[in-house]
Amino acid sequence: MRVMANRPKPEVFDKQARSYAVKRETAVLVDWRRRLLEAAEGQVLELAVGAGANFPYYPPGVRVTAVDFSTGMLEHARKAAARSQLEVQFVCGDIEGLPLPEQGFDTVISTLSLCAYEHPLAVLKKMRRWCRPTGRILLLEHGKSTNRPLSFLQKAADPLMHRMVGCHLTRDIDALVQEAGLRVERTERCWAGMGSLIWARP
Secondary structure (H helix, E strand, C coil): CCCCCCCCCHHHHHCCHHHHHHHCCCHHHHHHHHHHHCCCCCEEEEECCCCCCCHHHCCCCCEEEEEECCHHHHHHHHHHHHHHCCEEEEEECCCCCCCCCCCCEEEEEEECCCCCCCCHHHHHHHHHHHEEEEEEEEEEEECCCCCHHHHHHHHHHHHHHHHHHCCCCCCCHHHHHHHCCCEEEEEEEECCCCEEEEEEEC
16 A cells, blocks of 8 residues: 555545544435445445445445455444445545556545545546446535635644644545546535535546
8 A cells, every 4th residue: 555645645544534423414414325325336446444434325236345544444434335235345445546447437526535635636536447438426515615815824724634634624525637638517506605515427
């Protein structure tokens, strides 16, 4: 496993694993996860699976490859998969340096993970390569708010949040998706303009 020099180490997320597991049932996130993930089908790749918060909302019949570089997160995710009776193959590794088969997945999913990568654009381009041409890329991400006063506060808080929990607050998700060459079918904004639900094609 290769960890990028300027990004948080797995131990930062190991310490947060228990709180992630507790928070995964937050009502507003449940609704967004359910609406996004109903589009998942076939062979699914989920990046930065965390504590397995998405597992209860996958349609029947999907087969999931779940990747995370935190062993603490994967421990909780395995329990979540068992409760959801979901077929999951777990991979412990850094997605920014992990080789995965090109055009190997029908659905590629990221929920609340682009904030943590050192090179989010490179990750989105990899997602495009890993997804089959007829497949779909599903994103639930947070970033720079469309509300200007709020975006100013995000900019001020960003260095502290990155040090504490490994999260950047100011990424322009829409711009990154466009630059990565994804074909967006549908977008919804949430969280006072900070959040984005995106249904896209490679």
